[in-house]
Amino acid sequence: MQLDVNQLSSSLNKKLAPVYLVSGAEPLQQGEAVDLIRQQARNAGFVNRQVLHVEGQFDWNQLYAASLNQSLFAEKNLIELNLPTAKPGREGSQAIEKMLDDLSADNLLIIVAGKLDGSAKKSKWFKSIDQHGVVVQVWPLVDDKLLRWLDHRLKRKGLKASAQGVKLLADSVEGNLLAADQEIEKLHTLFGPVELSIEDISNTVADNARYDVFKLTDSLLLGDAARALQILKGLLGEKLAAPVVLWALMRELRILASLSFEEKTMGRRDATFKKHRIWDSKKNTYMKALSRGGLGQWQAMIQACAKAERVTKGVETGDEWLMIEQICLAFCEPKRFNNQP
Structure with a gap:
C-alpha cells in the first residue's frame, strides 16, 4: 500500500504494518515520518531496535539474522535498514524478499531509502514491500504546498501569520524545510504564541534571506554541487570571511570522518550521532553523504581545509576561495580525492 506522508499518522493509529519503506530526498519530512513509525512501534512493544547501514560490501545475511534475534525479555524486534542509494x-x-516472506509478528522492518527511480518501482523487492506493508514517498515541497506546510507548522507552535508573512518566510528558507523548522522555532522562542507581523518575520529571518553557510553545508551533505557553488558565490559576494566557511566545512567533514571511523572499527555510529547531537530527522542526510565516500577521502578533505586555512593566515600562498570551491566539489564527489591519503 502506498501512502502520502500526510496519511501516515492516521494509518499508524489504525494498524501497524509489518514493513515500511520511507523514501525520498527531503530529510525533514522523511526523518519525521520514520520517527512517527518508531514511536508507534515502541508503543506496540517493538523495543529491541537494530539498525543496519547498507554501504560498501554489505553482508545481506545480517538482515535475515536480525529477524532471528530474540530478546531475553521477549521484546519484539524493530529492524531499521538504511539504504541511501x-x-x-x-x-x-x-x-529483502526472503525476509518479508518469512517475517514473523515479532519483527517490524523499516527501510529508509533515497529517492526511488522508475526501475526501483518496477523491482520485485519494491512490489513485495507494497504487497506486505506500506510505502511512503517523500517529495520536496514547492509553491502552494510549501506555503500550506509553513502555515500548518506555525499553527502547531501557536503562531499566526498573514499570507504575506508566510510567503516571506517561504522566500527566506528557499524550500529548505530544516531551515524553515529552525526559523519557526526561533520565532516561537522570541515571540511566544502570538500573531506575527511582517516586521517580526522580516527582522528575525533576515539572515536567511541571504546565502549562508548552513545552506551551503546542507547542499554539500545532499551532494548538490550546483546549488553549493551558487551559494558559495553568494557568500563571496557578501564578503563573508573565508575562515567562517572553512569552520563550517571542517565541522561537517569531522562528523563524517568520525562516523566512518566508528563504523569501520565498531560497526555502528550511535556514539558520533550522540556526541554531535545530530537530530534523528537529519541522520539520513549524513548517511547519504557517507555512501559517497570513505574515511580516507573525508580525512583528505579535512587536510585540504587545513591548508586553505593556512593560506588565509598568510602561512602559505594560494587562493583560499578557489581551494574552498575545490573542497566543496570534492565533498559532493569524494572520488576526486581518490589519490589522496
Missing part, C-alpha cells in the same frame, strides 16, 4: 542490487533484493 535505494538500490539494493540483486543480492539485496533477494534478501
Whole structure:
C-alpha cells in the first residue's frame, strides 16, 4: 500500500504494518515520518531496535539474522535498514524478499531509502514491500504546498501569520524545510504564541534571506554541487570571511570522518550521532553523504581545509576561495580525492 506522508499518522493509529519503506530526498519530512513509525512501534512493544547501514560490501545475511534475534525479555524486534542509494542490487533484493516472506509478528522492518527511480518501482523487492506493508514517498515541497506546510507548522507552535508573512518566510528558507523548522522555532522562542507581523518575520529571518553557510553545508551533505557553488558565490559576494566557511566545512567533514571511523572499527555510529547531537530527522542526510565516500577521502578533505586555512593566515600562498570551491566539489564527489591519503 502506498501512502502520502500526510496519511501516515492516521494509518499508524489504525494498524501497524509489518514493513515500511520511507523514501525520498527531503530529510525533514522523511526523518519525521520514520520517527512517527518508531514511536508507534515502541508503543506496540517493538523495543529491541537494530539498525543496519547498507554501504560498501554489505553482508545481506545480517538482515535475515536480525529477524532471528530474540530478546531475553521477549521484546519484539524493530529492524531499521538504511539504504541511501535505494538500490539494493540483486543480492539485496533477494534478501529483502526472503525476509518479508518469512517475517514473523515479532519483527517490524523499516527501510529508509533515497529517492526511488522508475526501475526501483518496477523491482520485485519494491512490489513485495507494497504487497506486505506500506510505502511512503517523500517529495520536496514547492509553491502552494510549501506555503500550506509553513502555515500548518506555525499553527502547531501557536503562531499566526498573514499570507504575506508566510510567503516571506517561504522566500527566506528557499524550500529548505530544516531551515524553515529552525526559523519557526526561533520565532516561537522570541515571540511566544502570538500573531506575527511582517516586521517580526522580516527582522528575525533576515539572515536567511541571504546565502549562508548552513545552506551551503546542507547542499554539500545532499551532494548538490550546483546549488553549493551558487551559494558559495553568494557568500563571496557578501564578503563573508573565508575562515567562517572553512569552520563550517571542517565541522561537517569531522562528523563524517568520525562516523566512518566508528563504523569501520565498531560497526555502528550511535556514539558520533550522540556526541554531535545530530537530530534523528537529519541522520539520513549524513548517511547519504557517507555512501559517497570513505574515511580516507573525508580525512583528505579535512587536510585540504587545513591548508586553505593556512593560506588565509598568510602561512602559505594560494587562493583560499578557489581551494574552498575545490573542497566543496570534492565533498559532493569524494572520488576526486581518490589519490589522496
